[in-house]
Amino acid sequence: MSGKKVAVLGATGLVGREMLKTLEQRKFPVSELIPLASLRSAGTKIKFCGEELTVRAVDKDSFKGADIAIFSAGGGTSKQWAPIAAASGATVVDNSSAWRMDEEVPLIVPEINPDDRSMAKKGIIANPNCSTIQAVVVLYPLHRAAGLKYINVSTYQSVAGTGKAALDSLRGGSLAALKGEDYHDAVYPHNIAYNLLPHIGAFDDEGISEEEWKMVNESRKIMHTPELRVSGITVRVPIFRCHGESVTAQFERPLAPEEAREILKGAPGVVVQDDPKRAVYPLPRETAGEDDVRVGRIRRDTGLDNALAMWIVGDNLRKGAALNAVQIAELL
Structure with missing residues (x-):
């Protein structure tokens, strides 16, 4: 692979x-x-490969000569600058939600649908939502084996998904609570410290949140399963990094927990940690900074036929964002 000129928008x-x-x-x-x-x-000064670089303000000439432009700067910024970067000759890998459901923009998880990159008619490839990525990395190998019919996902999402201000808010709110002091959370509608917020993104008229619709629509697009039924709830929890997910998956044919474990042990990007009697299961504190998605508590679901329940944990800043984007760049 020859050297590439790479632009990173949102580098700070x-x-x-x-x-x-x-x-x-x-x-x-x-x-x-x-x-x-x-x-x-x-x-702002940043370090890359031992060299100190100065961050530049993005403008219409920023992408000239770039081979790849990786974006992580929000949907509005992406809508403005991604077409300009693509017109300059760069392939854009965008981490926002701006292009994910565009029919001419592929939504890629390299372990699942790498060939979809050929569908990038606008010169843009979308990076999926962090929670969607870690769910489908685990579910897709099982889908290939037994055919997914329905998934229900309850997420436990860290504040890192909201950005640096949310990390500061959790830290400040936790310290204030321990001291018995009041604290105003400027990031979330309620204090996140020692709390759970079933509120990620705006709600529609049915009371379904934006994050919940991402799980529905993105899962179908990535796995090419338009008829897949998806439901669940997304919850912000007071941890700094990594998302957890409680997933129930129903299949076309019976899939024993033992078979599912063997399938997942051979799946790319997946680590099985499943010995609950010895307190072995995925934990955010152990997963932080790791590339692989971890899965455990794989068991027969007690309410649905041909269904398994499981617990999935992934680092939302790594596989849920940065790593998946870089893996897409590697495909290019």
């Missing part, structure tokens, strides 16, 4: 910095890195 954010770290750790062949951000963050 939580995910942007994780993208830089991932590019470096995976020895992606970068001939030149162009760190980009808003005018407010321009001038």
Whole structure:
């Protein structure tokens, strides 16, 4: 693989910095890195491969000569700059939700649908939602074996999914609570410290949140299963990093827990940790910083025929964002 000129838009954010770290750790062949951000963050110094670089304010000329542009700067920013980057000749890998359901933009998890990159008619490839990624990495190998009919997902999502301000809010709110002091959470509608918020994204008229619809629509698109039934609830929890998911999956044919474990032991990007009697199961504190998605508590579901229940944990900044984006860049 020859060296590539790579632009990273949103280079100073939580995910942007994780993208830089991932590019470096995976020895992606970068001939030149162009760190980009808003005018407010321009001038920030970052380190990449031992070199100090100055972050530039994004403008219409930022992507000239770039082979790949990795975006993690929000949907509005992506809508504005992704077409400009693509018109400059770069292939855009976008981490926002802006392009995910566009019919001319593939939504890719490299372990599942790498060939969909040929469908990138606009020069843009979308990186899926963090919670969707870790669910489908585990579910797709089981789907190939037994045919998924229905999945129900309850998520337990860390504050890192909201950004650096949310990390500060959890830290500040926790310290205030321990001291018996009041704290105003400026990030969430209620204090996140020592709390659970079943509220991620806006609600529609039925009371279904934006994050819950992402799980429905993105799972179907990635796995090419338009008839798949998906339901669940997404919850923000007071941990700093990694998402947990309680998943019930119903199949066309019976799938024993033992068979599912064997399938998943051979699945790319998946680690099975499943010995609950010895307290062995995935934990966010152990998964933070890891690339693989972990799964455990695989068992027969007690309410549905041909169904399994399981517990999935993944690092939302790694496989849920930065790693998956870099893996897409590797496909290119």
